[in-house]
Amino acid sequence: MKKIAIVTATRAEYGLLSPLIRRVSEDKETELDLIITGTHLSKKHGYTIEEILRDGFSDFHTIPILENGNTPYDISVTVANATKGFAQCFRDDRPDMAVILGDRTEMLGVAVAAMNERIPIAHIHGGEVTEGAVDDCVRHALTKMSYLHFTATEAYRNRVIQLGENSNRVFAVGSLGTDNILSIKLLGENSLRRAVGIPEGIPYAVMTFHPVTLEGDAYRNQVHELCQAMKESRLFYLITMTNADTGGDYINQVITDYAAKHDNAILAGSLGAVKYLSALKYASFVLGNSSSGILEAPVLGTPTVNIGDRQKGRLMADTVINCNAEKESIMRSIDKAKKMPHIATRMYGDGSASEKILSIQKRFLFAEKIDLKKGFFDIVNSAEDTIKNFYK
Structure with missing residues (x-):
């Protein structure tokens, strides 16, 4: 039995992660370690931990991290709170792998704590670009601290590889949001x-x-x-x-x-x-x-x-x-x-992302040897090689 920690800090993030959370919890070879933090525990933001409880998840850790405010200082302190809180959690109840999603700043604290405990990180939705937000550099930083990468498209997979991550650990699986839409019975x-x-x-x-x-x-x-x-x-x-x-x-x-x-x-x-x-x-x-x-x-x-x-x-x-x-x-x-006519588009996968993610995680946890000494994966046809070949 391998323990997989899944971290959720916002309502939107939980909405995306919920099909994977359920799949891990129902799998006979994995143990779900659900960790709830961030705005889920804030009355000002709707105390959305209640939504998680309504979904039937009652066995979890809660780690309060939010400062009372959202100034740059408050957000920096929130990241520091996350580092300390998750360091204690991972020290006392160590999972075999930690799953984080996206580009929230508090996830930097989670990733630092997991990295220092030598816990392999699986990052979802890497390789994307949002030029108007600080999330962009946060997302890429999380990519570099992570061991497995699950991207929403092949183009995003290529970006993660461009960041120096080994192509054998980067997988284009689609978006978990598509899983939700195609699996949830809507009103x-x-x-x-x-x-x-x-x-x-x-x-x-x-x-x-x-x-x-x-x-x-x-x-x-x-x-x-x-x-x-x-x-x-x-x-x-x-x-x-x-x-x-x-x-x-x-x-x-x-x-x-x-x-x-x-x-x-x-x-x-x-x-x-x-x-x-x-x-x-x-x-x-x-x-x-x-x-x-x-x-x-x-x-x-x-x-x-x-x-x-x-x-x-x-x-x-x-x-x-x-x-x-x-x-x-x-x-x-x-x-x-x-x-505009309403025409469905599925450019972010076919609704099987959670199945693919868990299958790949289990392969690495049970069959592959996880070596956290990743090295830097150089793209063969780099710009430097192109220049060298030009002058030959």
Whole structure:
């Protein structure tokens, strides 16, 4: 029996990881070590550990790490708290492998603790590019600290290899978000509307907007431009809360005020995977700058109005409309999205990512010898080799 630790710190991350968590927990050769941290344990962010409990997972570790705020200082201290908390956890209850996903800054602390305990790390969603956010360098840093890599596309796999990771440990498995969409039984439209409070018989959109962490305080003006576009677009909006990045508190306050003062919007703290994906399915379009508009909405055929540079660099389906974070640009894109046909696109896998990930993990844990002395994997046809060959 091999123990696999899976770490989740946000509601969105848990939504992606849930098919893998369930698969590990049901496998007869692996023991699930579920570790819950970050905003899951914060009342301000909806105390989403309750969603995990409702899903039937009750045997887990909890590690509080969040500082009370989201300034750059607070986020740095959160990373330090994660390093200390996970160091103690991994020292006292050592797993055979630790799984982390994506690009959250707190995962740096998790990875450092696992690396120092010589625990091999499996990283999901590496090789991607989001040029507008600090997440980009965090993601690549996590790649270099990890041993196994599970990417969403072949192009992302090639990027991880370009970072010096051995191609024999990098696997293009697709996105876990596609697994969720194709495996979860979604609500009917009327049931969904009643469950979240969307009036019947009117079109609606799902809006999520996060701060763009490499643009200073630009989020302040951007969220007001977005609210003006929602006000003038004459459509109903289901608004979800933002994350715990720098500027998140300000955005949450603005969208909370908007929902309270306007009858064309409601605010949802945390919907959970079933209601959120159901909301995406029946929406006229998705609005904002969340990765779910790039990874998940296209699988359901729902168009996306992607605002600004936060997701710049990701591979995008034809149903994604990019625009500037300005009212007029947003409104023009909304008009396009409302007229766009809903055509499902599966550019991020076939829904078997969790099965592939666990199978590969088990192969390395049971059959392969894990050697943490990775070395640097040089691409054969490097630029240097090309120059040398040119002058021969």
